[in-house]
Amino acid sequence: MKNYNVLSVILLAMTISNCGGTKKGENTIFNFNTSTFAAKYTPEQALNLEILNLESKDVDSTVYYVNDSKVGVTNGLAKLTFELKDQKLGYQNLKALVFYEGENSEATARVELVSSVQPKLLKYKIVNIHPHDTLSFTEGLEFYKDTLYESTGQKGASYFRKYDYKTGKIYKQVNLDSKYFGEGITFLNDKLYQLTWQEKTGFIYDANTLKLEKTFAFTKDIEGWGMTNDGKNIYQSDGTEKIWTTNPENLEMLDYINVYSGKAKIKSINELEYINGKFYANVWQKDAIAVVNPKNGAVEGIIDLSGLRKMVKNTTAEVLNGIAYNPKTGTIFVTGKNWDKTFEITVSE
Template identity: 70%
Template sequence: MKKYNFLAVILLGITLIGCNGAKKGENSLFTIDDSTFPAHFTSNEAVSIAILNPNSKEIDSIVYFVNDKKVGSTKGAEKFKFELKDQKLGYQYLKATAYFGGDSSDATKRVELVSNVEPKLLKYKIVNKYPHDTKSFTEGLEFYNDTLYENTGQKGSSYLRKYNYKTGKIFKQVNMDSKYFGEGITFINGKLFQLTWQEKTGFIYDAKTLKLEKTFTYDKDIEGWGMTNDGKYIYQTDKTEKIWKMDPATQKMIDYINVYSGESKIKAINELEWINGKIYTNVWQKDAIAVVNPTSGAVEGILNMSGLKKFVKNTDADVLNGIAYNPKTKTIFVTGKYWDTLFEITVSE
């Protein structure tokens, strides 16, 4: 087993997925020849697309599309070669529109593009341990102006809290309406963005006063999980392998990436934190943190955090969740749902 497959097991304990299935609705006049396709493609490969013509139609030309974007054309029934280096990881939908005798017909096929990056197994060192409220079902954790903020879940007890992480002293708390289940938070452009789980509702606060300024509805029919930003865009998870990219000015989703560790999709990615150009993410119900390339979606590093549980004393402690980077100390703070401890750590290869 390759090393990156072993590391994927740390994240998910998953089975590997392969698919060259045809897209629904494919007609029988022409088909894309997949006889030489591998189980998966990687970004350093090219796909050579040819169509099968069982009825021997005289083809004038073929126009080729990848994910409904035109990528080229050929005369007659010539093969077309398409480089995959600029495609996002995940399923790619191929389409060949063949023109013949004043008519046209489509042939389609789905292939999967997986990561060729071998994740590094990272290690951590505990720098400090601080008290954490065992009633806090941690969802979002983030520093703003050297002060720690935490958003928690559970209907009827979700809140946003600003507090002294060294002592646990609460500076300010905003309780959410009982109909909402709180999720991720992030600070950008002087605003605090806050998600809810299945209510498809987000909130925007003034970062200094925590005064509510706007309520918005999700642009997509998704759940709200984790949140972070790169200073320009917000990144948001939804329980799948996707990380959505949001324009904070409009709250519209403008793109997404799929997270893969080698050949394996990493689903249920949760809390997010932007650290030195990478996205650190919890994986729900796993004692691991994945370090993700925000452009490609490839997992580049994995932190096995299972060793932290031995320091957590309360018996009702739930899963690892919550990542906050303090740029002042250049350290990372992690905790879990109902944990009694907040850990300050450093990370290295």
Template identity: 65%
Template sequence: MKKYNFLAVILLGITLIGCKEKNKGENSLFTIDDSAFPAHFTQKESLSIGVLNPNSKEIDSIAYFINDKRVGGTKGAEKFKFELKDQKLGYQYLKATVYFGGDFSDATKRIEVVSDIEPKLLNYKIVNTFPHDTTAFTEGFEFYNDTLYESTGQEGASFIKKYDYKTGKVFKQIDLDKQYFGEGITFINGKLFQLTYKNKKGFIYDAKTLKLEKTFDYEKDIEGWGMTNDGKYIYQTDGTEKIWKVDPNTQKMIDYINVYSGTSKIKAVNELEWINGKIYTNVWFKDAIAVVNPENGAVEGILNLSDLRKTMNDITTDDVLNGIAYNPKTKTIFVTGKNWSKMFEITVSE
């Protein structure tokens, strides 16, 4: 087993094994020839596509599409070669529109593009340990102007608070209406953005006063989980392997990446933090953080924090690791978990 599959076990608990799947609804006249397809492709590979013509139709031309975007065409039944370097990780949907005798017919196929990056196993050192509110079901965790902010979940117990992490003193707290289950937060453009779990609504507050300025509806039928930003765009999770890229000015989802560690799709990516050009993300119910390339979704590093749990005897298995906050002033990372009694200030190295 390759090393990156071993590391993926930390995130997944299992290693997903890819396999070719028969596509449903393939056209009976033509099919895409997958006889030479590997179980997975990587972005460094090229794809040679052709069609099988069992009825010996005289083919005039073929137009080829990936995810409904035309990528080229050929005369007759010639194969078409396409580089995968610009494709997302995850499933790609192929279509060949075959033109023959004044008619046309589609053949379809699904392939999976996976990461060829071997994640590095990262080390950490505990710099400080601070108390954490055991009633806080942590969802969002972020520093703004050297002050720590935390959002929590559960209907009737969701709030955002601004507080002194050293003493626990609360400077300000905003309680959500009882109907809402609060989720991730992030600060950008002088605003504080917050998601909700299944309510499909988000909130925008003034960053200084925490006064609610706007409520918005999700553009897509998804759940709200974690949030972070790169100074220009917001990134948010929905409980799947996806990290969405969002325009903070319009709240429109403009793109997404799928998170992969080697051949393994990492589902349930949760709380996010942007640190030095990478996305650090909790994985739901795993005592580990994945370091993700925001350009392609490849996991480049894995931080196993399972030993932190051993320092507390007052938490259960349901009290999962969740909460990553980077303090740019100290260049350290703060981590905690849902209802944990401690938060930890750590440094990370290879």
């Protein structure tokens, strides 16, 4: 199977770049020369920035910005070349502040930076099949001290529990108030962090006692979906193409990457797991996992798990969701909302 056909298993929400210059207020004096812009750029390319002087003003200097960061100053309207190799994928907002005849004026535009990586189709092998509670609307799955934990959604039925994945025996369960729709979880520094969907609220528990220690509010106006960590920072998805970096000390959302598979933006990023330096991400409504480079958001691999869905017997089963890496066995556990099975797999090229 060719790689570009493999991508059909994941929602590829193509976006169209708006490369036209946008004016600030009634400004018609200066504009970016967008006729030289490509529809999409890759990190190996460079932007050639040039300003059109529509009224032939006497220009002293031009200051160029990309995503509000100053990238260069030129005399008059001299062109500027900007390398894109260190930029995160997604839209690059361009601004030029032009100083002329004792005044200044802004010109703005934007271009889209996409991935040049061709994702690989990864293989998987089923190691074991374990029972899964068909009443569990799975939102998060994670191992902590060799024990599997799972969080679920739906108001009035949201909880997280620790249990024996081999038998399904529940060791302990913590139910959320009925006003909350539970979402992803992650363990870091002996704390259990949990998100809620649209309530913009999260919870912090003692990882050993599962006693609630703190409630926190999201610092951005987003939804809560998946959650994971790399041992230092927490990462969370919001149902879009974004994966946010969050400070575990104060829960401030610091920055984000945009997930791209080639030229296409991948929206609806859901459950997350950080495995050997990569994000493994469920894509909502797709029976596939995207393997994402956490530095730039490029999808490097795809695991097509549609074959597992065919093995699920529960007629009320919904989408694939839930990824947990067991460092002790080196295997990955995957399941879905209301599935009757959890699959223990290994992944390879």
